[in-house]
Every structure is written in C-alpha cells, then in structure tokens.
Amino acid sequence: MSSIKSAFGIETVPDKLEQLARLIKVTDTASVDEIIEIISTDPKLAERTMRIALNGRKNTEDMSLEVAVNRLGIGIVEVLAMGNLLTISVLMTFKKMLNTDLGILDVSSRLRQESDGVIASIEFNGQVFGKIYLDFPQSATRRIASSFTGLPMQDIEKDVEADSVGELVNIICGQLQSNICDAGLACKLGLPVVDEAKVVSIDKISGARKEVFAFKYEGDILWIDFLINPYANR
C-alpha cells in the first residue's frame, strides 16, 4: 500500500495492482514468457485466459497457457486483469455500501433476458479508453435505493432510483479507474448516465475488447459489459 493511502487508511488490492502494473510493463515489451509467468501465479486469471482462448470448446487438444496467450494476443491478458479488478470493485461496493454478498455467475451458461430496469454507463478516457455498461433489473434498483436511503421500497421515487444506480456505478467504476491509474495508466472517469432501455446498446470503440460479467444479487441478475482498449493512447 502506498504511504499516502495508508496514512488515510484507504484500502487497496496490492497483489492485483502489482499484477496489472507488471502486465502493463511486459505487454509493452511483448515478452510472452514473462506474461505466462505472471498469469501462472493467479489460477483464476490463468483459468479465464484458457476459457476465453478455447471459446466455449473443450480442451481436447490439451492447449497450454502459452498457446492460449499467443492465440488471444498479449494485450487481451491486460484486459482480463482489469476485468479481475472490476469484479473486485463490484463485490466490494455491494458488500460495503449495501451489506450484501454477490454471487459470481458463469456467463457462458446463461441466457440474457431483456432489461426491465435501467442501464447505467460510464466512460473512461486517457491512456486507456473504454466504457462500462451495467444492466440492473427494476426490482434490484428499488432494493438498492431503499438500502441507500432507508426508505421503504414503495416510497422510492424514480429520480432516487436512478440516482442510487448512478452513484453505485460511479463507486464501482471510480475504484476501477483509481486502480488502473495506480497500476500506471492515467485515465479519467466521466459522469454516469442512467437510461431506461430493454437492450444494452453498446458503442463501437476502436480496438476495444469486450468482457461480459454476471452477478447474482438476491433474486436478480446484474449484467456488466466491459469494453476497453488498453492501447488507446500509449
């Protein structure tokens, strides 16, 4: 933990930050061996790299991590490491702000339904460029707003619902942005935009890789589309 953050008692995730910082350095020099070494120390990152390289197929060819990285391209591993940090931000935000433990769902075995709630988005701009979309079902937005304000669910007004989701998104993405900055890639976060929409309309971002995440929040599923180009301005 940095001394200034430590002095203020700000919590960090030093192992994941160091991992991303090392990957950023190494992907610039394109050393596959070093990338393999970094990934190998994190079983979840290694498993995710393999799963994405296999693209839904079984590993009948006994593919190695090295082949997986070469198949995906080294920049994608950075995106996966950023995805890990995003997952940590989501879990931590729900835990601390709403006193709730979320479950992580396997997106490959899930059918995504049309949204009946709101879709919140926020943009990153700087050395990395990207956008994050969070799809919240209506029953989830009510519960979030009620938990934030202490008001009963039936008394929650639309603007409070939208504001609660916007703030939650700001917290999740602010934490991610701070971690990406501390790992060595300067970027700024825009303001959250909250819309009612049935389908997430994803912007086209040149050179961006998309990752999808799903979380179980009591009886609801929250979907996140994470779009990022880690080489936007490097």
Add this chain to the structure above:
Amino acid sequence: MSKRILTVDDSKVMRMMIKNALKDSGFEVLEASCGQEGIESAAKNQPDLIILDITMPDLNGIEVLEHLRKSSKNSKTPVIMLTAESDEKTVQRASSLGVSGYIAKPFTIDRVTKAVAQVLN
C-alpha cells in the same frame, strides 16, 4: 450547541445517507448539490466540517477545496474527502491542500461517523 457539518455531493442519495447517519449522531447537517453551492454555503454558514465529493459536474471537489483554502472565511475549515476517486495522485493533491481525512468509496457508514468524530473532537 451541535456542531454543523456541510456535505457537498451531487448525488442526492449520498447526501441523504450521510445526513441520516450524522443527524443520528447529533450533528446539524447542511447540504449542497454542487461545487459552487458548496462554496457559497460554506461562506454563509461557517460549518465546523465539510464533507466533500470529488466527481461533480461543475466544479470538482479538488477545485472546491482549492477555492476554500484561498478564501478568508474557510481557509482553515476541516475537510474530509468522500469520493470514489482514490488514485495516489488525487489523494496526494488533496493531502497537499490540508484535508483532515480521505474516505474512499465504497465505505461503511461507521467509517464516516468515526472520521467525523475524530476530526471534531
């Protein structure tokens, strides 16, 4: 007389959350929904403490803090930053402007009440 705290945050729910917790602890809580309103309220109401967000649509929290430090009325008013922006550079900048505390979102409400008590006692 109860101590007066000004919370400056563009999010209504965040202000509600802070207000509910601090009122329960016996503080008088004033609200401002943007940076400019925060500067004006601080000058007019002379709070004992300001809780300041960073990411806001007009003036951001660091700009508000710079303004407060230059003003004759609030140059020494204690400020606690309460924000999702917690990268080292931003924390360093806030620290150099003499903040009394820096709470990174997400936070527990207990963390806020303890930080407030620490600064005001």
